[in-house]
Amino acid sequence: MSAIRGARERARSEITAAIKDEARLQLARDGAAKLSLRAVARELGMVSSALYRYFPSRDDLLTALIVDAYNAVGAAAEAALAAGDGKAPAARWTAVCRAVRDWALAHPHEYALIYGTPVPGYTAPLTTVEPAGRVALTLLSIAREAHADGRLVVRPVDSLPRTVHTDVERIAAEYAPGLPAPTAAALVAAWAQLFGLIGFELFGQFNQVVEARDAFFAHAVRSLAHQVGLAGPDEEAAIPDEAAAGT
């Protein structure tokens, strides 16, 4: 994918990019449901059928946009992680969460495309699974590094069901060897819950309920970090829960 193979191939990749750009524009403006192949082609000065030389169907165009969106939010998360290098795990956690939320607020339709309702009969092709995992892996890496640095608070969780244990052990083994299963389970839950918070804010569920969006999100995300065990040593002292559990 390096050398210039010829004028045709270069033109092809340029046109493909132009189509995606225009499609992304319309996506951001009107949403995924109103994305029209004909409108994209029209805007690009070509006829609709010509577009099918580049994307075999509307769904394939959407898939390309989905992959891009996953990569964009993943890159935002990773950048926030890298920017917070050296800081306390809890701070990095909040930074990454905030980055994801900021991206979502800035690109609501793209967010909806990947974390909202999947398009009708559409099942995500395998090309999307790797980009889709970037945010999750970013969050996971925070816990992994915190664990490696001995800064992870592993709290005695009321016994983890065995089936869940095997699920999270499999994940931990692959991406964060040594990570305690309860932490991994809490992380997966926090991961899903994070997008619950963002989705509710973005899709209007918080209207007339939560007005202080920023502060509420920050508060909730801090709570999530605590739930995972990422609470920094400074703010950890607050909560000595009633020790009412044993494995």
Next chain:
Amino acid sequence: MSAIRGARERARSEITAAIKDEARLQLARDGAAKLSLRAVARELGMVSSALYRYFPSRDDLLTALIVDAYNAVGAAAEAALAAGDGKAPAARWTAVCRAVRDWALAHPHEYALIYGTPVPGYTAPLTTVEPAGRVALTLLSIAREAHADGRLVVRPVDSLPRTVHTDVERIAAEYAPGLPAPTAAALVAAWAQLFGLIGFELFGQFNQVVEARDAFFAHAVRSLAHQVGLAGPDEEAAIPDEAAAGT
């Protein structure tokens, strides 16, 4: 809405119901995006333009379905709450959460309609906000009653931002007077997070990540209850794995 005003009005309400039923059928089968007025009309043996006598536009039909869906999931939640009357707050919490999830799994497209991406340029009319609040109010009432019974564990939350405090105070004042602000804040967060968990499971984000869906959900929901402060002292020991003495 009681007396039979006449044959015409009865026919009208019957046809309206038939349209909604058929639309709900197609919604469940193909999803909201593929819901076609013409197809509904065709299936009912009428011509498409006739359908506009009953619903002025496709969006209005969708709105009707949205209201129905909110009421359905709300009713499911309330039923679960009523069924668990007298039980420990945590048990009632999990029961309600489970009921919402069960409803979602049984009606994925209807769930997506109300908790997924909002339809394109669509802004929810005011008729939807009351039904939309039923699940939230059900969850809130658990905390309210637990608080009234002195079974609410109010844990010292690291200081609640003042703006968030006023938000949740407003909610508490209206629906659960006396409920501590930290609890109310935790509840709102848990509410959103609950739908994060359900959405991720339903929309495929848990594919190849979490396989033990039931157990994971139960675990996560228990954790949410604990976060809100609903963990009853008796409930704490009741785990499906080790058959300990429950309530």
Next chain:
DNA sequence: GCAAAGCAAGAGCAGTGCTCTCGTTTATGG
């Protein structure tokens, strides 16, 4: 009993995704 309102039907408009055909251009292999 009659005017008004409600109603079903049909035609029609503008738009959609997608397919097929038809010339043209480009790249490649003999």
Next chain:
DNA sequence: CCATAAACGAGAGCACTGCTCTTGCTTTGC
């Protein structure tokens, strides 16, 4: 160098969509 195959753009066309308007018919209410 040139012929063949592949890629390409344009256009017509199909089946579908939401929605509007007109035309008659039926029910309702005064």
